[in-house]
Amino acid sequence: MEGPPNRPAIGVSGLRKSYGDKVVLDGVDLTVAEGTIFSLLGPNGAGKTTIVKILSTLIPADAGELRVAGHDVARSPDAVRAAIGVTGQFSAVDDLLTGEENLVLMADLHHLGRAEGRRRVAALLDRFDLVDAAKKTAGTYSGGMRRRLDLAMTLVGDPRVIFLDEPTTGLDPRSRRAMWQIIRELVAGGVTIFLTTQYLEEADELADRIAVLDGGRIVADGTADELKRRVPGAHVRLRFADPAALESAARLIGTADRGDEPLTLRVPSDGGVRSLRVLLSLLDQESIDVDELTVHTPDLDEVFLALTGHHSTEVSR
Structure with a gap:
């Protein structure tokens, strides 16, 4: 294959x-x-x-x-x-044929020999968990x-x-x-x-x-x-153990905003490995410890809206 x-x-x-x-x-x-x-x-x-x-x-x-x-x-x-x-x-x-008959019909259309066709049909019925329903019409x-x-x-x-x-x-x-x-x-x-x-x-x-x-x-x-990284809104959330560390990090990172939760900062970032390395190296140089780091990126719905101007509910044929 x-x-x-x-x-x-x-x-x-x-x-x-x-x-x-x-x-x-x-x-x-x-x-x-x-x-x-x-x-x-x-x-x-x-x-x-x-x-x-x-x-x-x-x-x-x-x-x-x-x-x-x-x-x-x-x-x-x-x-x-x-x-x-x-x-x-x-x-x-075809709703009037059984599941097995639908597969046999396809095997015949592909000009498979009788033995090979039946072997492939049996394997597919098993693979798709249709063995018990093989003799029932597809309409059911x-x-x-x-x-x-x-x-x-x-x-x-x-x-x-x-x-x-x-x-x-x-x-x-x-x-x-x-x-x-x-x-x-x-x-x-x-x-x-x-x-x-x-x-x-x-x-x-x-x-x-x-x-x-x-x-x-x-x-x-x-x-x-x-x-997701192409769309604005991606950020890194940093959580600190105490207010002193939070304040030091906020002064060091001029682009950071206070997070919704206590002792957290939101830092605009694409979330890539290189960006994270730079951020952590900057904090490490100033001996600022981070308790927790999480990367937040837009979901595909936001990506789709930003790229096309359409909401994802309009995605169809």
């Missing part, structure tokens, strides 16, 4: 797409490393689903160089389709079971890259966390995940890297921590 080292699972350069006079994607560049989870965030109409459709060969790009699993999307669409799986926001499960499944079955159907073809379009929409917290664990296990096995989600905590919890799409362009790209 793993490809050559250091080769991106997905590479996009100069992606453009318009519908008439409306520019949807305006020069998008992004890279997704193999065996990682990449999350794409953006407000309504930002173009997230359009990117997924283009990368999964469902619609053509107007311009740009696009490679998925080592294959050129425009020149080798069949090779791309053979290497990917797509799980959309709305389940592809709960939301969480349907999402697990839908993802299991995607895995029948043993894809190297999986596009997950809002995979936990409508799930209760327990089912959502169960899906998160499945996603982590897939990545641990070498699969690459391209995730769009309307839940910022989901991207924060899962993604190795996050890109924010707004106005047809990538306006930010990095780890969750890197994005």
Whole structure:
């Protein structure tokens, strides 16, 4: 399942797409490393689903160089389709078939031999905790079971890259966390995940890297921590053992404010290792002891608002 080292699972350069006079994607560049989870965030109409459709060969790009699993999307669409799986926001499960029959149908569509198909179906039913429900029609499944079955159907073809379009929409917290664990296990096995989600905590919890799409362009790209450090409001909270130490530190650090709690100071900081070293070295030089240090950074909701001007509740397709 793993490809050559250091080769991106997905590479996009100069992606453009318009519908008439409306520019949807305006020069998008992004890279997704193999065996990682990449999350794409953006407000309504930002173009997230359009990117997924283009990368999964469902619609053509107007311009740009696009490679998925080592294959050129425009020149080798069949090779791309053979290497990917797509799980959309709305389940592809057939409610009239049993869970097992849905998986067998996918095995037949992938032209697996009878023995290999049955072996893979049995393994997936076990992996997704659907053995007891295998003979029941999918229409009787709960939301969480349907999402697990839908993802299991995607895995029948043993894809190297999986596009997950809002995979936990409508799930209760327990089912959502169960899906998160499945996603982590897939990545641990070498699969690459391209995730769009309307839940910022989901991207924060899962993604190795996050890109924010707004106005047809990538306006930010990095780890969750890197994005949080770009937004004002990050600070270090220092707690001291006595008022004398607090006063000495306040005089030494001109930018510090008194904290909400007794004997604490708030020091503006990006929370990075280098900044912390400088701060602690400054205090140490003056023999000022700190009882407790905590780093506070904005959450992804604040990041999203600062970068796009939209509230996170508007994050969707």
